[in-house]
Amino acid sequence: MPHNIDIIDGSESAPYRPRLSRETRQLLLTAFVAVLTLWILARVRFPDRPPAANPVPPILEQLTGPTTFADLAARVAELREQLADSLVSFVFTRAETQAGAAGAVKRTVALRIRDDIAVTVVAPGNHRTASVASGVVAEDRGSGLVLVSTPVNTRPRVPIFWSPRDLQQPRYVLAASTSLADISLQPAFIGSLAPVETSQWTEPVWALPLDAAIAPGALLFTEQGELVGVVAQCDTGLAVVPARVLLASAERLLEAPPKAPADIGIDVDALTPGLATVVGARSGVVVSWVDPTGIAASMLRIGDVIEAIDDVAIASVEQWRVRAARAVVGDAFTLRVTRRGAQRTVKLVVPSALGVNGAALGLGMRPIARVGTEVTRVAPGSAAEAAGIAAGDVITLIGSITAPTPAQIASAFDAMNRGDLSIVAVTRDGAHRVMALQR
16 A cells, blocks of 8 residues: 555544633633622712712802892792781780789781681780770680781681691791881791690690790791791790691680670789798799789688689699689689688689679779779779779779778669769879769
8 A cells, every 4th residue: 555645534523622821710700809899889888988079069050159138038028928918917905904004005917817807916914904906806815816807808818837847956937027017027047946835825835945036926937938826925935836726726716605804803923932831832822912892802812822723723823814814704713722721612703794783893993091992903894994984093082982992982883773873083193083983
């Protein structure tokens, strides 16, 4: 056989598979680990590392610029226009009927809650104050809540009530106040609000900080026009009566049957530790004066301690003032009284303002030896008010009795028949006057 003949193998040969070098495998493994590490780090948050501030301000901020006082004033003016239909102003006078006291005149702002009724809160009164304001529909003298009729007959748009999430958070509000010409809104800062219980309101109110520069009676709104409430004077200081509480109290006052206010003729003072030792009582208020012609003249005397009224403990003078200010004709009270360490129960009933022979005398009086009787109060609608007698007058004569005592004046009036007239002489501001008192 020739040697140049090649022998060809007919079997299939294996494909060529190049092998990766060790260095290449290490490089790929390192890249995989790096990608996995970056993926994990991208999903891990670091709360202790604040985000970096953008060194380049947004374009719109560079164009618009910061807010100015002019912008704030424009927003306040816009909100005032929005609330114009809901706010009215009126003049309210609290006529003090105590001797030597002058009435306080206040122009205040009220919120319209109906087409003919507006509500506001003024300085609370007591059993010897009368409200003098045109259009007063109803008043709670305990809290100062007043409802007045309004000349505007269009249907008002009552603002949305504000619902706070955090009362402790500092915030700005807009306080509505009134002047001789217009109603204005003024920004006011409130550091915090704290819910408190008071004797004036049946539900909690929000106590204002001591440094809050907001006047009582101001209606408060948010920047969005939501009604926060009204600022009122309470036994804990200034507080905001929430909008919901304000409107609910106004509705109850409207639904209550009208009754004439009454004077129970009792003044009280705080029970200090020294007085508590003297009178033998641990809590309550101490009686400082009793009207000699009032309903309590024969049952209470100076130095008695009133511990409770109708089973409700009396802890402060303000609490007593609120209850006494809300007394009306026909009311009955049950007092728990301590006199020199001994407890007893006293029942007081406020009689009708009209007696069998006509109007009541309606005088609170204090004797002045060898001179006559000083008038401390005059009840609205009474015979004394119709005759022109005023608080501070000194009655020097009634009928034929000179220098009469309070008891003699009351007896002389009771002895008169319906329609009878009696001459009364008084001294007022150094001048002598006479008037006719009719039964």
